[in-house]
Every structure is written in structure tokens, then in C-alpha cells.
Amino acid sequence: MSALKLTLAQLADCCEGRIVGSHELLIDGVANLGNADERKISLFSDKKYSSELATTGAGAVITSPSLADLVPGNKLIVANPLLALARILQAFHAKLSSLPDAEEISDRAFLAPGVKLGEKVRIGANAVVSRNAVLGDQVSIGPGVVIGDAVHIGAFTRIDANVTIYNDCRLGRRCHVSSGAVIGADGFGFAETSGKQRPEWVAVPQVAGVIIGDDVHIGANTTIDRGSLEDTIISDGVIIDNLVQIAHNVTIGRHTAIAGCAGIAGSTRIGENCKIGGRASILGHIEICDDVVVFADSYVTKSITSPGIYSAALPAMPIKQWHKLVARLRRG
Template structure:
């Protein structure tokens, strides 16, 4: 989104809680990578491997760590021990955040159950459906084409991106001689505050108890979370992952894309799972877990595959 906002470096140094080196009256009007910057850009070096571009970049000013400019005696800098965090805060200053512009509005094309408990300053987007027994906390948003099916509590400052389905029926059936008999899902989905639910995610409400997505959780797009899962606070899950029913996951869980956790497991705090990995057992010890089959040329893969299958 092209921003029309501009700031002096003096203003920015205060807003971003950084130390200014250089011209406080200089005006920046956009935020760019060090390679794409123009002569009115603010840029940043969060990873030392990009510091080599400092001298050739066109940016007017840079957010940097003190070490990055050690021995450099010209240019404009906003200096901080955590340049990436200062960059994140700067991104908000240059964003024309549509949600903030529409605060407090329910789009006329949304279908919202009359008893829904809508907090202050919520945004309900176009074509959203909100069913019975739902509540939305202050400053939260439900974006276009999402559904809150039934019995969903959303905390404050939580954002549900487009096309997500929350509070859907969990996948539960009892086998019988007449085929599967559906287990009606009587529980709720309880989502904390400061949560983001990516586009196209699906999170089922509980079967008898509840599904819990705790404070500060961030879900990328197309993540699926089954009924009665508890996902610990400040967890971050990449795209296209799935967590099966009744699994309880601790705080600060991280998972790469296309990965999964089987049902009815317990996962400790501070566990990190690689991409394209399946967790099949409970994990008591924090740390990293990975189970990627290495990709090879077809001939080599065929040999590895036969070798793996022969181990009997």
C-alpha cells in the first residue's frame, strides 16, 4: 500500500524509541528494503549480511544496530539494540491501515446474529457470517468472507483474516451398523487477545469441552485446528499446518509449514517443529524436532526408498 505519510527523523526517533544520528529535520515518506530504497526512504539493517548494501543504498536514513555503523561517520541513522523490532513499529507508521479507518463498523452485507456481543471499535467486513452465541472483543476485526459458525468467543485486538471459518463442527462420528453417526458438537471456541488467524484457516469448536487459542497466537494462512485443541500463548504456526483433536500444546510453540501434530498428545512449552514434519508422540522436552524426508534426484530417491523399505 503506498503511504502518503511523512515523518521527520526527529519524530521517528521518538516514535521508535531509537537514538538519532544525523539530520533530525530530514523527512522520509516511505519504508523500503535497503536495495529498493529511494532518496526519501527509511530503510533498515536487521541482519548483518545486508550491511554491505549500506554504502550503495539510496535511502535517506537507516534503522541500525550500533555495531552496524561502527566506524562510519556520515549518514542518518536511528540506532537501537533491536533494529527488527523498530522496523516492525515503523511499518505501522507507514501503513494506511484500512481496518483502523473502518473502526466501529459492521459492513451492510454482513449477516450477524442479533444477540452477538460486539465489543467497542470492532470491524465486521463484507459478507461475514456470525452465528449464534458469539462475542467479539474490543478493537478486533473479522475480515471479508469469514464465518463464525457458532459459539465463538474472540478476545480483544484479535484479527481474523479473509475466508476463515471459526467454530465449525469438529470431525466426530461414532461407527454403527448404519454407517457413521454424527456426534453433535456442543462446545465452544475461545480465542484470546492479540491473536491473528490467517486467511482460509479453519478452527473447530469443542465437542463437549472447548477449543482454546490463547493470547498472542499467530496463525498463518490455511491452518487447521481441530476440536478441543489447546494452543498455548504466543505460539506461531506457518501455513497449511494441521493440529488434530484434543492435543494440548504449551506456550511459544512454533511450527513450519505443511506440518502436523496428531491428536490427544501433550506438547511441552517452547517446542519448535520443522516444516513438513509430523509429530506422532507427546513431547516433554522443549527444543527442536524435525522429520523431513530429504529431496533427491529421482534415481537417488528410488535407491533410498528401496533401501528404507528393505529394513525388515
């Protein structure tokens, strides 16, 4: 990991923690309880892992007030252990990057006429930035990325390799888009002809775009379609995992989290502070109010007007038991 060494006192400063034990203990990184040595700090935030506390080699342990009594040795007690972990990892890995950062604009990048660049923009090899695109200060564009005409990208936003962003889409500041994501492809809007002849699908032109706020994370191979008449909107602070489908005209409210493989159908509005579980499906043309949790693998078919937890995922069971259950269901 990092070559940096920090005292437990310095780590406590990062995360507003309270130390029990040696303030001067030197730590050189973070590791799980099962792997840590005396120079590492570990996280203990779930009783499920209590047995690992007894045998851990960790020099110190981050934990919460309610679990602190279970932890022997040096401890760093914090209100929010996962947040403390994030802060401590940031301290150790001040310049962390999971893809190589271009140090400058690669001479193998292609910038079309009319592109405007802020300060210290980095652009990787074989990236394509089309006419009149605007990249804010310190934007980082990975290799192989394609940025469409008149796209706006706010300062400090990082676009990883092989992402595609279609014309006229806008991303805010400090966003992160993982590789393979596609933003602004045409929504799935088709009109069906009828009459005496064989029916045809006629594409409805998708003339609006995608507006993405500040501090948004978009996972690998996720797709967010452009709007038909009004923009698809992803509000500030939304986090979206991998392989998620967000259809045209969808609006996602501030600080909502969407886990991997979820799908949101067209024109649906999701409120603020929602948590949409992995593989959840949400039907089109409905509204989900603020503060709703949809469990993984559940299917939402109607608008939800009360905050709370919603589910409809049957847990897998041994096949014989399952066959009996299905038979019973069918008999009624």
C-alpha cells in the same frame, strides 16, 4: 505510500532507537534496500543482504548494534530491528487497512433481533449478524461476514470479509481474523456402527464452542473447529497464519505462533511460546510443552516434554540422488 514526512529523530522516538548521522533528515516512508530513495528508510538485519548496502539509495538504515558497523551513512540503531520497522510503519500508516473499512453500519447489513452493539461498530454490506450476538466497541465486521447466534466479539476486533463464525463462539479484544476463515464448524467426530449390517458413521454432536483470547491473529481460510464436550481454546497473543487446521478440543497456549498450512489434530494441547513451522502436522491427543519449536514440514507423533527444536523434514535433492537414497533405505 504515505504523504507524511517524519524526521529521523521522530522515527527514533517511535522505536527507542539511537541515531548515527542527521537527526533532521526527512523520511517519507519505508522501502527495501534495493528500491529505496533518499527519502526512505530501509531495514538491514541480516548479513545475507550486505551487498545491497553498498548500492542502496536509502536515506537511512535501521539496524542492530552488532551490524551497525557495516552500515554507511545515516543509521538508526535499535535492539530489535523488526520491531522498530513495525513501529515506524505504524507511524507512517496510522490508518492502514487492507480491506475497506465500513464507516458505519451498512444499510445492506442484516442484524437479527437481540444483537447488542458497542460504540462505533462498523459492519459491511451483506454481512449477517445473528440473534443475540454481542459486538464490542469499535468492532469492525467486513462485507459478507456471517456471525452466528450469541457470538461475542471483544472491542477493537476486526473481522475481514467473508469470514464465518458459528454460534456461541467467543473472540477477545484486538483480534484480527482474515478473510475466508471459519471458526466453530463442527469437529470431525464420528462413531462407527458395527455388527451385521454395513457400517455407518454417526456424527457425535459437537456441543462445545471455540474460545479465542485477546490479541489473536487468524489467517485467511484457516479453520478452527468447535469442541465436542469442551471448548477449543486459542489463548491470548496466539498468531496463526493462513490455511491452518485446528481440530476440535485443541488448546493453544499463550503467545504461540503457527505458520501456514500447519495442522493440529483433535484434543492436542500445545503450550505457551511455541513456534510451529509451516506445514507441520501434530497428531491428536498429545501434549507439547512450552517453548517448543517444531520445524516446517515435520510431523509430531508423541507428546513433547522438553523445550527445544524438533524436526523430521527431509530436504529435497536432485532426483537421481533421491532415488539412490530411497533404494538404499529399502534395502536396509
